[in-house]
Amino acid sequence: MVNQQASYDIAETQKGRWVTRLTGMTKILVLLSLSVIGMVSYDTWYLVALTIFAILFYQSAHLKWHQVRGLLYAIAAFTALNLILVYVFNPNYGSQIYGTSHVIAGSGYFILTWEELFYLLNMLLKYVFIVPLIFAFLYTTNPSELASSMNRIGFSYKISYAVELSLRYIPDVIRDFKQISLAQQARGLEMSKKAGVWNRLKRSTQILIPLVFSSMDKIEVTTRAMKLRRFGTQKKRTWYMYQRLSKLDYLILTVTTLLIIIGIGLFWVDGSRFYNPFK
């Protein structure tokens, strides 16, 4: 299982890299805008360009293979399964989109056309183009900066604070969960993977109920502490982790804006969301 380190501290190897020096606000904006434009666009060259842009960040983060290996395998399996499903459910879908049909092999339902392959390539790019960017950001961002950054891009400070609280509580909740699960095992709860769906459902409820009540306590205690410190009485708040934007941030933000403009412009150039090489 990934990303379970007890603290969120940035590893020594990542310190001093340019991607680590970016402010959280820049990272959120880049991530959000690129993932949205990549979701909408079906222009292959554009998606390739986005992938290369994302790989630049990944390069800078200098991640170790063992840090990302597990996740990469999971993503590969997930993507493969999805692409197979897309193909099996409608092998003719590519031809419907691109309007032509260049047959490679087969006939009848499971016909294989260049259009379908091209469509699947686009699908693949859409699944993976953002992955390097997210890996880079996961390992180089200080979560304490997140709330300040979210507030800056327009979320209300209460929502920002709630999201930051959640990052603060994830390690706690994982620890609680492990303790409860061990305690229940000591009392004879069957934890093997052989059990059927119904038994697994029953035993996870036995873990879930103590977890729920301990978290309700947590909510109460924290609420009291925050009320005592008069949280939420003002319209604004300041942030300890606030960071000024540097030249590097402006550079990255400008490049991202240009990419977005190009992406939107391509809708007109291509005449639709799709780049069609078969015309």
Place this chain on the structure above:
Amino acid sequence: MKSNKSKGLSVEAVVATGVGIAIVFLLKRFLPIPTGVPNTTIDLGEAFIAFLGAIFGPAVGGLVAFFAHLFNDLSWGDPWWTWIVADGIFGLIIGYSRNFLKLRTEPLTKKKLIQFNLLQIAANILCWGIIAPLGDILVYSQPAGKVFLQGITATITDVLSVGIVGTLLISAYAKTQIQKNRLSKD
């Protein structure tokens, strides 16, 4: 719980959102129950979203669902926006069950539990059976057969998850609440 003068979320709602996101993320990430059908799991996170919504209302339900789903997707390296938004809408709708459940002030009756389950079934069908697949067709241009298969499986597993585990959590919580009419004079 009266909110203080300032607008927006109460302090309690902020904390509940924070802790809620953490728990739902944990459940989605580390405790999925395989059903035997490939690539489909029973997601206990949805049960917990429904539970939080039933206590703290639509704003908390929606925010928790949205951010927990987003974090889970990010931890896998791939945000899938249509499903994230659909989850947020589910949390929002199920949060309205607070208005008739009134877990903190009134005793829980069978009728209320049935109402809650009708609402969750409707919300699940709307979000996973309609909004998420339509989003995938319109935004991601995926073939309809595939996304509706995924949507319908998600609808069924989530109805089960919320219907069984969510209902259990709500009844367990209701038993711990002190009701107004529990005390009587002799």
